[in-house]
Amino acid sequence: MSVASTSPQGLRRRRAFVAWVGSHGVLIVVCALVIAPIYFLVLGSFKSVEEFFSAPFGLPQHFSLDNYRRAWTEASISTTIRNSAIVTVSAVLISTVVSCLASYAIARLPFRGSLALRLLFVGGLIVPVQLIMVAIFIIMRWIGLLGTLGSLILVYSTFGIPLGVLVLVGFFQALPKELSEAATIDGASDFQTFMRIILPLSMAPILTVVILNGVWIWNDFFIALVLSTKPSVETLPLGILNFFGVYSTEWGLIFASVVLSALPVVALYLLMTRRFIAGMTAGSVKG
Amino acid sequence: MTSDARASVPRGRRVAKAIRRPRPHIWFLLPAVALYVAFFIVPTLASYWLALYDWSGLGPLGDFIGIDNFRRVFEDGEFRSAALHNVWIFIALFVMTNTLSLFLAILLDRKSWLRGPYRAIIFLPYVLSPVVTGFIFEVLLSPNIGVLNPGLEAVGLGSLQHTWLADPSTALAAITVALAWQWNALATVIFMAGLQNVPPEMKEAAVTDGATTLNVFRHVTLPYLAPAFTVVNVLLAIFAFRAFDLVYVIGGAIGAPNGATLVMGTVIYGNAFGKGSYVDTTQMSYAMAQGIVLFVFLGLVSAVLLVYLSRRERRVY
Numbered sequence: 001m002s003v004a005s006t007s008p009q010g011l012r013r014r015r016a017f018v019a020w021v022g023s024h025g026v027l028i029v030v031c032a033l034v035i036a037p038i039y040f041l042v043l044g045s046f047k048s049v050e051e052f053f054s055a056p057f058g059l060p061q062h063f064s065l066d067n068y069r070r071a072w073t074e075a076s077i078s079t080t081i082r083n084s085a086i087v088t089v090s091a092v093l094i095s096t097v098v099s100c101l102a103s104y105a106i107a108r109l110p111f112r113g114s115l116a117l118r119l120l121f122v123g124g125l126i127v128p129v130q131l132i133m134v135a136i137f138i139i140m141r142w143i144g145l146l147g148t149l150g151s152l153i154l155v156y157s158t159f160g161i162p163l164g165v166l167v168l169v170g171f172f173q174a175l176p177k178e179l180s181e182a183a184t185i186d187g188a189s190d191f192q193t194f195m196r197i198i199l200p201l202s203m204a205p206i207l208t209v210v211i212l213n214g215v216w217i218w219n220d221f222f223i224a225l226v227l228s229t230k231p232s233v234e235t236l237p238l239g240i241l242n243f244f245g246v247y248s249t250e251w252g253l254i255f256a257s258v259v260l261s262a263l264p265v266v267a268l269y270l271l272m273t274r275r276f277i278a279g280m281t282a283g284s285v286k287g
Numbered sequence: 288m289t290s291d292a293r294a295s296v297p298r299g300r301r302v303a304k305a306i307r308r309p310r311p312h313i314w315f316l317l318p319a320v321a322l323y324v325a326f327f328i329v330p331t332l333a334s335y336w337l338a339l340y341d342w343s344g345l346g347p348l349g350d351f352i353g354i355d356n357f358r359r360v361f362e363d364g365e366f367r368s369a370a371l372h373n374v375w376i377f378i379a380l381f382v383m384t385n386t387l388s389l390f391l392a393i394l395l396d397r398k399s400w401l402r403g404p405y406r407a408i409i410f411l412p413y414v415l416s417p418v419v420t421g422f423i424f425e426v427l428l429s430p431n432i433g434v435l436n437p438g439l440e441a442v443g444l445g446s447l448q449h450t451w452l453a454d455p456s457t458a459l460a461a462i463t464v465a466l467a468w469q470w471n472a473l474a475t476v477i478f479m480a481g482l483q484n485v486p487p488e489m490k491e492a493a494v495t496d497g498a499t500t501l502n503v504f505r506h507v508t509l510p511y512l513a514p515a516f517t518v519v520n521v522l523l524a525i526f527a528f529r530a531f532d533l534v535y536v537i538g539g540a541i542g543a544p545n546g547a548t549l550v551m552g553t554v555i556y557g558n559a560f561g562k563g564s565y566v567d568t569t570q571m572s573y574a575m576a577q578g579i580v581l582f583v584f585l586g587l588v589s590a591v592l593l594v595y596l597s598r599r600e601r602r603v604y
Contacts, residue, residue, distance in 0.1 A: 023394045024401070030391060031408040034468070037423045038411070040434055044426070052432040057441075094322075102319035105312035117316070124327055126589060128529050130555045131578025134571055135330035135337065137559075138344065158326040161319055190315070219416030221532040226560065237418040241536060244422070251432055254422075262419050269414045273407045280413060280473060281480035 045255035052251050067256035075247070075257045079232070080239030087149055087235060088217045091156035092210055098157070099164025099209065100202075104194050106165070107172035108180060118169055124162035133226045140227060147229040155223055160213040167212075171205040172198065208279035211272075218265055236261040334575045344559065344571030356576035366577060369542070369549040370584075372459055376550070377527035379463050384474045384523055385516070391471070392478030393504075406479075413472035421536030424465035428452050452537065455547035462537055462548055469533070470526055474519050481515025482508070517596040524588045528581065531556065539563060551581045 044052065045067055047060040071077050102121070106114045136155060137146070145151040175198065183193040199206075221237040228234045234242065240257050247253055269276050338356055342349040360366055395406055412420065427433050428451040436448040451461045485508050493503045531552035540557035542549030559574035 023397065024399075027391070027394055027401075027405050027409075031405060034408050034411060037427055037468070038415075040427065041423050044432075057434060057437070098319040098322060101315040105315035109312040109315065111312050117320075121319070121323065124323070126525060126582075126585060127327075127331060128552070128578060128581050128585060130529070130531060130552045131334055131575065131582050132327070132330045134344075134555075134559045134575050134578065135333040136326060138337075138571070139326075139330060139333070154322070155326055158322045161323055161327075165319075190312075194315075215414055219414075219418070221416065221418050221535070222556075225535075225556075237416050237532075240422070241418055251426070255426075258419055258422050262415055265414045265416075266411070269411070270407070273403075273410075276414065277406060277410055277476055280410070280476045 041255055042259055044251060045259045047252050047255075049249065049251055067252040068260065070253055071257040071260055075243045075253065076231075076239060077236075077257050077260050080234050080236045081260070083149060083233060084218060084236040087152045087156060088214055090153045091160060091217050092214045094153070094157040095160030095164060095213055096206060096209055099161050099168055100199070100206065101194075102161070103165050103168035103172055104198060107169045108175075108198070109190060118165060121162050121165040124159070125166070129159075129222055133223060137226050146227065147233055149233050151227050152224060152233070152235070155227065156213075156217045156220070159223070160209075160217070163212055164209045167205050167209050168202070171202060175201060204278075207275060211276055211279045215265055334578060337572050338575040338579055340572045342572040344569045349572070356573050357580065359573065360577050360580045363577075365546065365549065366551065366554055366580075368546065369551050369554045372548070373528050373530065373550050375459065376463050376466060376530060377524060380467055380470055380523055380527055381520065383467050383471065384519055388471050388474035388519075389478050389512075391475045392482055393508075395475070395479055396482045409475055410472045412469045413476075415469070417469065417532035418536050420465055420469050421533040424461065424468070425452065425537050428461055453544055455544050458538065458544055458547045462534055465533055465537070466527075466530065470523070473522070477519045477522070478512065478515050481512045484514075485511040513596070513600040517593065517600060520596060521589050521592050524592055525585065528585045528588065551577070555581065 043059065046063045046065075047055075047067075051058075051060055102117075105111070106118050140146040140151045145154070179197050179201075180193045183197050188196070219237065220235075221241070224235045224238045228238055231239075231242075240254075240261055243257060244254060337348075339351060339353055340349050341352045341355070391409065395402060395409070399405075428435055430436065430450045430453070435451070439445060439447050449457060451457050489507050489511075490503055493507050498506070529552060530550050534548060534550050535553050535556065538548030538553065540553050540560075540562040542553060555574045555577045558570045558577065561569050
């Protein structure tokens with residue numbers, strides 16, 4: 001060892017080893033800091049109330065699904081998860097379709113004011129929801145949609161457009177012009193060109209928009225807080241928060257409902273980690 | 288963009304096209320524009336108009352009071368202290384982002400068979416909802432069932448035990464930690480994407496010329512990261528100044544304890560929809576004025592960051 005450390009080659013090797021240990025050490029510590037809170041959450045969801053006090057770090061005595069069963073029925077997770085699913089799927093669908101159509105026109109069918117329109121859409125990304133939701137609440141009350149899933153779907157669909165336009169216009173513009181020109185010469189209408197040529201080539205960025213908006217809508221709390229004025233239209237995050245107040249000491253039950261609310265998105269994330277990470281950067285760096 | 292696209296199409300063909308198919312793009316644009324106008328443009332404009340009235344949000348519209356609501360925003364001690372909390376959060380996360388997140392991204396840029404799992408774990412907080420994150424930190428720090436206090440006890444630091452979220456002097460810091468836990472994921476990903484734009488030949492050339500690791504980072508990597516710095520810090524400003532969900536889950540609309548965790552978002556919500564007690568009155572017009580102030584403030588911060596950071600981009604390229 002002493003020989004190795006005095007020769008320049010050995011020194012370099014040793015330094016590389018230290019750097020290797022150091023970098024893995026830092027990464028492992030950070031990963032532990034990320035995992036630890038989630039670990040306690042999942043562990044707690046299987047515990048009885050007494051076990052929280054008797055064994056804060058320990059494993060539960062038996063992994064019973066009792067908390068989950070009760071969360072599904074008593075915490076009305078069955079209702080809120082259904083509401084969240086309906087709202088997320090409909091809003092993502094509407095938002096993606098209208099963003100695709102609009103982005104196609106902005107990117108590939110030149111017209112006066114297309115740049116202004118693009119900026120108007122993308123500018124929506126910095127408007128604080130806190131400001132706009134007060135007025136939306138008043139409008140929804142005025143047109144009688146307050147307290148319906150429809151109001152949530154409309155608002156989420158609209159708020160998903162800025163991101164959709166941001167990602168898709170950039171992508172559509174980068175597609176070679178020859179593609180659509182060839183289709184036009186063959187007699188295809190703009191709509192046919194869009195459906196048969198552009199869309200099939202754009203599945204990756206469309207998936208990015210679907211993922212980013214889907215995660216955001218599924219997790220969003222503020223808009224649901226303002227618009228879900230009765231329990232039957234509450235989405236998951238809202239239902240869970242209201243549940244804290246009612247069952248404030250039934251910790252296992254609350255933990256189980258929190259885990260259930262996160263499970264669908266986390267499962268999707270673990271299945272398609274690469275897609276998610278690519279999507280996260282596409283949504284931010286292109287701006 | 289428009290003018291380029293137009294210029295590239297010969298005029299004759301453009302005219303012929305226009306005659307053949309008058310404005311086909313209308314049908315592409317209409318659905319998005321209709322939604323956007325109804326639920327984005329109209330509410331935004333309505334906010335500016337309603338902020339000029341003295342109106343609770345219920346019953347007929349109150350008196351027109353001009354800019355009085357805005358004048359009141361600047362004299363409002365609660366709003367000012369909430370804004371300072373936002374600034375505090377921004378500064379704390381700014382420091383963490385440009386050191387820890389950047390460092391993590393650099394470590395994750397190295398090839399290793401563990402890179403996939405590391406990335407998957409470090410980005411996981413991004414897909415958790417702020418409600419879930421807020422809840423997790425609330426229970427971790429709870430004096431009853433939390434694990435931080437027993438954990439300190441177990442490693443012999445029992446004297447540091449604390450009611451973290453009930454003490455006004457530590458509550459905001461605790462919330463900032465929770466925000467940081469979630470924000471770090473996105474910041475690291477963006478830096479990592481930026482690092483992929485650094486051409487490996489450049490680094491190799493620098494190393495061949497005898498540059499140290501630090502010099503390679505300073506003179507090769509950092510310049511290529513300039514756009515990533517711009518994006519990360521502008522997004523951070525939006526994240527920090529619009530913060531609501533997680534803060535509300537932990538501190539509520541009253542900013543428990545004792546207003547220590549109020550941020551601009553929760554103050555606006557409390558004024559618009561009440562703070563959770565039955566005797567509350569709402570002040571929607573005033574809340575909209577505060578929202579507009581927040582919007583203008585955020586716009587200014589983003590603009591300053593954009594101008595400063597993109598000037599830096601130009602300098603290094």
